[in-house]
Structures are given as structure tokens and as C-alpha cells.
Amino acid sequence: MVHLDKIKSLTLLAVVLTLFNLACTFTVTMPNQAKFKSLTQLDKELDSLVHSESNELNGQWVKVDGKKKSVLKISILNAQNSGQDQDSQLSLGKTVVHLIKSSLTDTAQFEIYQISFISKINEGVLTKEKTRTYSFE
Numbered sequence: 832m833v834h835l836d837k838i839k840s841l842t843l844l845a846v847v848l849t850l851f852n853l854a855c856t857f858t859v860t861m862p863n864q865a866k867f868k869s870l871t872q873l874d875k876e877l878d879s880l881v882h883s884e885s886n887e888l889n890g891q892w893v894k895v896d897g898k899k900k901s902v903l904k905i906s907i908l909n910a911q912n913s914g915q916d917q918d919s920q921l922s923l924g925k926t927v928v929h930l931i932k933s934s935l936t937d938t939a940q941f942e943i944y945q946i947s948f949i950s951k952i953n954e955g956v957l958t959k960e961k962t963r964t965y966s967f968e
Contacts, residue, residue, distance in 0.1 A: 863890040863901055873934040881927060883910040888931070890941065903941040905931065907920045908949050917963065920948050924965045943968050 865888055867873050877886055887906040892899055905927065910913070913920050924946040934939055947964040 859894040860891040861894075863892045863940075864889040866911050866940065867904055867934050868936055869934070873931065876930055876934075877927070880930060881907055881923065882912050884908045900943055901941045902943045902945060903931070905944065905946040906949060907947065909951060910948055913948050920963055921965055924948070925967065928967050 833899075885906075885908045887904075887908075889904040889906070889924075891902050891904065893902050894900075907927070913923050927946060928944045932944065935941070944953050944967045945964055946967070950959075950961045952959045
């Protein structure tokens, strides 16, 4: 009897752990430095295209449930000419991604491009932030 209860308990534990494992998504990120033909030229072209306080490019390897993808995350802070509507931002985002992709030494270095338009307003001790992110493959 004792062995049967122990087997039932172990079986139940195994089922619970299996269900937990299936329900969870495991994500691992590692740096993947973007390599550009000319970073100076890219900066000039990006500045002429998007008037913003700052731009940030962050290349990563992202592994989600064992599947590895290369992602370039582009953050644009307080863009003055991005427009407030999604269509304007989406159009500008496509143009920026095309510019950045064509500036890479290896245009196949990244599979996914995520561009985030961040609007940040400081009002005294409060900071309001709104972010819209678009993903292109």
C-alpha cells in the first residue's frame, strides 16, 4: 500500500511538472553587436530622417523555447516628425528599418527588427512615457 501511494504521488508530481514546463516560455537573450559599413554615415542619414533626442540600436540573440533568432531593437526617443498616429509611425518605422538594414555589413545579420517610438515628458517630479513598438521580419 505504501509503495502504491508513493507511485501515485510521484506520477502526479511528474504530470504537474510537465504541465508547468509546457505552460512556461523560457527566454534567453545574448548580445549580438550590429556591424555597420559606416556608423558615421548611418548617424547622419538617421538624423536627417528622424529628428529626435536620441536613437539607440541594440542587437541581440533571443532564444525563446529553444528557437534562436537575431533581433535588432531600435529605440527613438521623442521623435519630432514621427506623427502621433500609427500609420505615420509605421511608415517612418519601415523607412528607418530599411536604412539601418542597408547600412549593415551583412544585411542578413538580423531576422527581426523592432522599432520603438518613445515619447517621454518630464513634468516636475513626474515622467510620462508612451511607447509604440513595431516589428518587421
